[in-house]
Amino acid sequence: xxxxxxxxxxxxxxxxxxxxxxxxxRVVALAVPAVGALVADPLLGVxxxxxxxxxxxxxxxxxxxxxxxxxxxxxxxxFLVYGTTSAVARAVGAGDPVAAGRRIVHAAxxxxxxxxxxxxxxxxGAPTLVRAAxxxxxxxxxxxxxxxxxxxxxPFLLLAMVGHGAFRGVGDTRTPLLxxxxxxxxxxTLNVVLVxxxxxxxxxxxxxxxxxxxxAVLVFxxxxxxxxxxxxxxxxxxxxxxxxxxxxxxxxxLRTGGLLLGLLLVASAAARIxxxxxxxxxxxxxxxxxxxFLLDALAVAGQAIVGGALGRGDTALxxxxxxxxxxxxxxxxxxxxxxxxxxxxxxxxxxxxxxTVLAAAGAAWxxxxxxxxxxxxxxxxxxxxxxxxxxxxxxxxxxxxxxSAGAAALLVAAGGGGLVALWWCVVGLMVVRAxxxxxxxxxxxxxxxxxxxxxxxxxxxxxxx
Numbered sequence: 001x002x003x004x005x006x007x008x009x010x011x012x013x014x015x016x017x018x019x020x021x022x023x024x025x026r027v028v029a030l031a032v033p034a035v036g037a038l039v040a041d042p043l044l045g046v047x048x049x050x051x052x053x054x055x056x057x058x059x060x061x062x063x064x065x066x067x068x069x070x071x072x073x074x075x076x077x078x079f080l081v082y083g084t085t086s087a088v089a090r091a092v093g094a095g096d097p098v099a100a101g102r103r104i105v106h107a108a109x110x111x112x113x114x115x116x117x118x119x120x121x122x123x124x125g126a127p128t129l130v131r132a133a134x135x136x137x138x139x140x141x142x143x144x145x146x147x148x149x150x151x152x153x154x155p156f157l158l159l160a161m162v163g164h165g166a167f168r169g170v171g172d173t174r175t176p177l178l179x180x181x182x183x184x185x186x187x188x189t190l191n192v193v194l195v196x197x198x199x200x201x202x203x204x205x206x207x208x209x210x211x212x213x214x215x216a217v218l219v220f221x222x223x224x225x226x227x228x229x230x231x232x233x234x235x236x237x238x239x240x241x242x243x244x245x246x247x248x249x250x251x252x253x254l255r256t257g258g259l260l261l262g263l264l265l266v267a268s269a270a271a272r273i274x275x276x277x278x279x280x281x282x283x284x285x286x287x288x289x290x291x292x293f294l295l296d297a298l299a300v301a302g303q304a305i306v307g308g309a310l311g312r313g314d315t316a317l318x319x320x321x322x323x324x325x326x327x328x329x330x331x332x333x334x335x336x337x338x339x340x341x342x343x344x345x346x347x348x349x350x351x352x353x354x355x356t357v358l359a360a361a362g363a364a365w366x367x368x369x370x371x372x373x374x375x376x377x378x379x380x381x382x383x384x385x386x387x388x389x390x391x392x393x394x395x396x397x398x399x400x401x402x403x404s405a406g407a408a409a410l411l412v413a414a415g416g417g418g419l420v421a422l423w424w425c426v427v428g429l430m431v432v433r434a435x436x437x438x439x440x441x442x443x444x445x446x447x448x449x450x451x452x453x454x455x456x457x458x459x460x461x462x463x464x465x
Contacts, residue, residue: 097230330376333375
């Protein structure tokens with residue numbers, strides 16, 4: 001996208017020429033704390049892993065299995081973060097603190113209800129779940145104990161998602177950062193007290209995590225009351241409110257589930273090729289996940305800014321933010337990709353010392369670095385369209401791109417291909433997503449029908465909403 005058409009488009013919709021710089025400052029102010037909050041969560045897992053390693057090999061293995069099972073189940077509830085962020089941003093942008101407070105309360109009610117039901121199911125079904133994972137007998141008792149303790153904290157885990165979404169929606173990413181840092185400190189401290197000195201083993205690690213989750217919810221609840229939002233007297237969500245939440249949750253679950261399925265199919269294809277390929281793919285995939293934190297933070301900023309802008313009818317800001325974030329996505333993708341390319345001789349060695357795995361990962365390293373460029377665009381525009389509540393479009397194109405890439409990866413494995421070809425499939429996944437999202441930004445049907453003047457079409461290449 002060239003500078004000329006972008007500036008012309010912004011002039012057509014009445015944008016102040018200084019606004020791009022204002023957007024940049026706002027993006028940085030939101031994204032930097034969001035990076036910290038996103039990184040803090042896996043750090044909690046690092047502490048738990050280190051402590052479990054001091055307990056026993058069985059405890060460490062059981063922790064890995066249990067966390068994998070919990071992660072596989074709880075991603076479904078990400079709509080509590082994304083949906084709350086967009087709805088609150090829209091309401092705050094429209095100057096409607098009652099609607100913002102009502103959405104937070106209703107999301108909290110839904111989170112509590114779901115959390116209690118899922119917790120009860122996990123308490124009863126933990127042994128069946130662990131055995132269904134085909135765990136060796138030594139891992140079953142500690143894994144079951146861990147899952148049952150973590151079940152107690154599930155309602156609080158989901159409520160914390162609502163808290164994150166609420167503060168993101170009001171354009172505050174510093175408070176979630178402070179909350180997760182506090183939760184990490186409490187978790188680490190209790191790990192030392194309960195496990196290292198108390199001898200409570202894996203159950204002690206689980207209780208430390210639950211305590212951190214409870215504390216996070218309590219802090220969120222106290223700080224939410226300090227916001228200028230009307231949180232009182234909303235009661236239970238009615239049928240219309242529940243329907244809205246269910247539609248959003250359906251689209252987000254299908255979007256995220258489709259993406260995870262596509263990536264799972266790529267991993268499955270790597271496993272079909274061989275042990276070394278599977279191990280090398282895991283090295284590349286972990287680096288890919290780590291790099292996603294920066295890009296996710298930009299998506300958080302985009303969702304908050306676009307949601308608030310559309311809430312107050314500032315379509316010029318919504319369009320300007322989308323177009324500036326394309327530049328941010330390209331720039332961040334190029335920067336991260338270049339950094340990874342430069343560190344190709346260092347980073348894989350931090351994750352494995354097996355020379356055959358290092359050689360396989362090294363052969364595909366530049367392709368994995370390249371994926372960051374379309375990935376940067378896809379991540380940030382995900383945030384833009386979430387802020388615009390364009391859930392159905394996100395769902396459809398994410399699922400199509402991910403499943404197509406996964407199917408291509410399986411064909412690569414069947415045809416005797418290797419890791420390089422598999423990661424070209426991941427590049428293809430991100431290119432399709434980025435292309436679909438760029439098309440949506442260029443033809444912004446997520447705006448009100450009269451948002452883009454008809455004269456903007458020939459000048460900018462866009463059409464009215």
